[in-house]
Amino acid sequence: MAASAARVLASLVDDVCSIHSNRLPATDVALRASGLIEQMNSTMASSPGPDTVATLDRAIQAGAGQLSALGTRLAASFRSGEHTLKSLGTNLICQQLLLACELVPPLMVFARQQHMDRAVQALQSCATLPLKCGRALMAIPDASSSEDAYVFSVVLDSQARVLWEVMLSACAAAGPEAEHIRVLPPEALLAWLSATASKIIALNGTSHTAELNFGKLIHLIVCKERFGACSALLQHDAGLQHILVQLLVPPLHATAAAMQLPADRRPAELNWALVLVLMQALTSKALFSTVQGQLAAPTSGPSSFAPRLLQTAAQLFAAAPTTSDDFDDFCLVDLWHDLLLLLPVACAARTDTWQQQGRSALMPDAARQRVEWQLLLALQRLPVALQMAAEYAQVHTFPATAAKGSLTLACGIVSEFPPMARRQLAVEAALAYSVVGSLADVPACCAAASAMVRALPHVAALEALAQPQVVHEAGADEYSRGQLANKLIVSIHWLANGVALYCESYGGPCSAADAMAAMEALWQLHTMLCRAIHCSTAGLAVPHIHIGMLLEASRFCSYSIFFVRAALQGRAANSDAAMSGGNPRQVLAMCVAHAEAAVVAAACQPPPADEELACTLSLALKVGPAALASSRSVQQMLDYLNGRLEAGEASLSADSYSEMLKDCQELMSDHEPQPGDALELAQAAAARSCAYLRCANLADEGGPAVGQGAGSQRCSKCRVAWYCGTACSHADWRAGHRRMCRVLGAARAAQLEQEGGGL
Known part of the structure; x- marks a missing residue:
């Protein structure tokens, strides 16, 4: 059987190498090649002994020799100058080249699978087909004319697949075997790549498969150590670098678009493994500076290089997986690292363009808003990106350097977020522009802000790995401790402020669904902000100087909910009307949490501004449960603020501030302590996903209400209070739930009985 398969192989190679007319159909050769591989596999399965292996090994070596010689011979014919694109001889040579290139890859795969090392080495010599004949074909005038686009795209694709298999075998070879790999001289490989890449670009998107295969080839050249000499040579050829970047970006665009589709609707060849290949090529040492240069070039229109x-x-960052069946976890970490590298560079290019174009560039148009919205969605994945960055740093040769680099890159993303970009341009009217265009946009804005809050623990973890030093002199280091946390908090504050400005100005009717979704998202963000304030006292590296911004952002959330409720109820959206009337449990719960967060913030060193603490206290007392007025901690904070004002130590001594404190004192004095005050406060706290008001769990991605957190657990005794975990349950028990547990349970039982539901 082995001899029979060897004869079939020899006959097929002879036919391909000795075509004298164009009467041999390509489909016939393809079918024969497929049948040959099936026959060889069947032969190996039925008779896997050394004689069978030796017979097939010799047959493949002989065929490889003929195909290699064919490449040299056909190239000589092209160089004779007798051929034009339309000549019969050219058509015949193109057909021979195509058939030969179609035959090599399956033979290479078979030889590698069967560990036929000599056959693999012999097939590597078939690189002459693309490197000699293919390169000569590209030199023929009009070789990329539109009417012949399909023919040349097929021929180019077949050449790419031959080189792909040869280069893969070169990467796999080790030890003495590697010494035999002399068929890919860097100069010849780059010369072929330059000629063929230019033709693919000239074909203007008609060669999609070839683009993908060339992208994989470029990745091998610039990323694999085996081709280090070729990559080094490429770094001295700026023109070829430019062409290769142009060739890599379109398939990356196509793959990014495909990744937005459900997995079952994506083309099989477009996957996250391909994204990783293309990203690694673009961010490689050989090409990344060229990418940066093209990004910095003047651009116009949404389809130009930098905006695109x-x-x-941003699309890839927003859709990137946290687990994947396409490649192992280490490669997944690499994917996120490359995304974290490319996105801030692209963001910086956008801001540079705005600065060059001046204030007129700030006028929002549909294209710019679309890109900014995609960046907003990408920011929702920042916690995942930073977590992956920490994992990447841990397996890196230099963990501290890798961690510091990731922190710097993340700073680049957040710095170029709209509020930062506008502040750099010093445009006072910037706040008039917002990514919020409708009430339906509020949940996404809140989700991005919540994600930036949840990113703070990952920032702390990276800083622990990087051990950055505080910068005392400008330029002493690219990253200083707390820098990323500062930028995140500023952006969180801007988003919350933007949402509040939109909700306050919203005057039209709104759907109940949009209003409820917006209020749920605002409550979720408020919960995360309060937890972030508690995190600062729990050892998380949240710079205390920005605690006030977190407190103010949480107040923006409260105001936004009041305005949305007013719009839903058809009332005027002013502060008095919006805050009047009975407030639902979620608002009461927010106010209690808000007051508790202010108490914690006041104990920080340095504390937030006195005015901010007073504003927070005033809002909680006006809108929250009446029982807040009997809270001992709230009274202590009010006494603290009054004491600072009287001693002249307050950060603000304006009359309005003094009146605010008087209003708070009157609210406190007007409420006589009631026996049910403690129960009222406990019920308000129990309306949250975690009843422990000092919960510092930023990892909980569940909703803000009871039972919505991932892994939430209910108190087994009262069946009222919910907690995000055992730690908070135990802490709340010590903080006072042990005194209220039975009372809460009794109140619940009474309510159920009144409603006729029983226990």
């Missing part, structure tokens, strides 16, 4: 690459990077 920013859109693609």
Whole structure:
């Protein structure tokens, strides 16, 4: 059987190498090649002994020799100058080249699978087909004319697949075997790549498969150590670098678009493994500076290089997986690292363009808003990106350097977020522009802000790995401790402020669904902000100087909910009307949490501004449960603020501030302590996903209400209070739930009985 398969192989190679007319159909050769591989596999399965292996090994070596010689011979024919694109001889040579290139890859795969090392080495010599004949074909005038686009795209694709298999075998070879790999001289490989890449670009998107295969080839050249000499040579050829970047970006755009589709609707060849390949090539040492240069070039229109690459990077960042069946976890970490590298570079290019174009560039148009919205969605994945960055740093040769680099890159993303970009341009009217265009946009804005809050623990973890030093002199280091946390908090504050400004100005009717979704998202963000304030006292590296911004952002959330409720109820959206009337349990719960967060913030060193603490206290007392007025901690904070004002130590001594404190004192004095005050406060706290008001769990991605957190657990005794975990349950028990547990349970039982539901 082995001899029979060897004869079939020899006959097929002879036919391909000795075509004298164009009467041999390509489909016939393809079918024969497929049948040959099946026959060889069957032969190995039925007779796997050394004689069978030796017979097939010799047959493949002989065929490889003929195909290699064919490449040299056909190239000589092209160089004779007798051929034009339309000549019969050219058509015949193109057909021979195509058939030969179609035959090599399956033979290479078979030889590798069967560990036929000599056959693999012999097939590597078939690189002459693309490197000699293919390169000569590209030199023929009009070789990329539109009417012949399909023919040349097929021929180019077949050449790419031959080189792909040869280069893969070169990467796999080790030890003495590697010495035999002399068929890919860097100069010849780059010369072929330059000629063929230019033709693919000239074909203007008609060669999709070839683009993908060339992208994989470029990745091998610039990323694999085996081709280090070729990559080094490429770094001295700026023109070829430019062409290769142009060739890599379109398939990355196409793959990014495909990744937005459900997995079962994506083309099989477009997957996250391909994204990783293309990203690694673009961010490689050989090409990344060229990418940066093209991003910095003057651009115009949404389809130009910089806006398009920013859109693609943001799409991929927003959709990137946290687990994957396509590649192992280490490669997944690499994917996130490359995304974290490319996105801030693309963001910086956008801001540079705005600065060059001046204030007129700030006028929002549909294209710019679309890109900014995609960046907003990408920011929702920042916690995942930073977690992956920490994992990447831990397996890196230099963990501290890798961690510091990731922190710097993340700073680049957040710095170029709209509020930061506008502040850099010093445009006072910037706040008039917002990514919020409708009430339906509020949940996404809140989700991005919540994600930035949840990113803070990962920032702390990276800083622990990086051990950055505080910068005392400008330029002493690219990253200083707390820098990323500061930028995140500023952006969180801006988003919350933007949402509040939109909700306050919203005057039209709104759907109940949009209003409820917006209020749920605002409550979720408020919960995360309060927890972040508690995190600062729990050892998390949240710079105390920005605690006031977190407190103010949480107040923006409260105001926004009041305005949305007013719009839903058809009332005027002013502060008095919006805050009047009975407030639902979620608002009461927010006010209690808000007051508790203010108490914690006041104990920080340095504390937030006195005015901010007073504003928070005033809002909680006006809108929250009446029982807050009997809270001992709230009274202590009010006494603290009054004491600072009287001693002249307050950060603000304006009359309005003094009146605010008087209003708070009157609210406190007007309420006589009631026996049910403690129960009222406990019930308000129990309306949250975690009844422990000092909960510092930023990892909980569940909703803000009871039972919505991932892994939430209910108190087994009262069946009222919910907690995000055992730690908070135990802490709340010590903090006072042990005194209220029975009372809460009794109140619940009474309510159920009144409603006729029983226990």
